[in-house]
Amino acid sequence: MQIPFRIAGKEGVPEWIILELQGDLESRTQEEMASKFIGDLHFTKEGIPILIIGHHIMYGKVQDLEKPxxxxxxxxxxxxxxxxxxxxxxxxxxxxxxxxxxxxxxxxIRKKILFKSRPKPIIAVQTANVS
Structure with missing residues (x-):
């Protein structure tokens, strides 16, 4: 699945990036997902893209396209x-x-963000107060 989206470009020229997910993205309700909120895209300080969908996290990498x-x-x-x-x-x-x-x-469009690993569940760790 490929999803194009816009990012801030240099010199006023619009630059877009393709977000590529290996596999399928399905909704629990089986409804059409066009124009719907899917998740959050973040970048680490090192520039590694992180995609958070629900309670799952995926790590990706930015790649240049062979042909724009x-x-x-x-x-x-x-x-x-x-x-x-x-x-x-x-x-x-x-x-x-x-x-x-x-x-x-x-x-x-000259670049893509590729997510090819399986999503990992986000587990919240609770600490107990010891008196």
Missing amino acids: YALMHKKKRNTDTKEMEVDGTETQETTASTAGVEYLIKAL
Whole structure:
């Protein structure tokens, strides 16, 4: 499963990273998980990514992609333009219609965060007060 998300980029250029999980991510209620809160992503002081989902923790690593991906937005294009042609003394108006699709590049994706180990349960340790 791959999940793209946005991070702060350099020089005002949007930079995105892919979050890749090995295996499946399932909900207890079997409902669709699109646009839902999944968990928390943190980084240690050494830059190691940590993903916390419920009562489970996963450690990952940041990797460069072999080939960068482009995040594109598909936009329909339909423009009618009128052109004036002057040929000697005659003036003609022609209408040129161009219909098609254009793709706008929103961001480039050059890195991914890979989580390939099994999640480990988070166990809270309680200390007893000894009197």
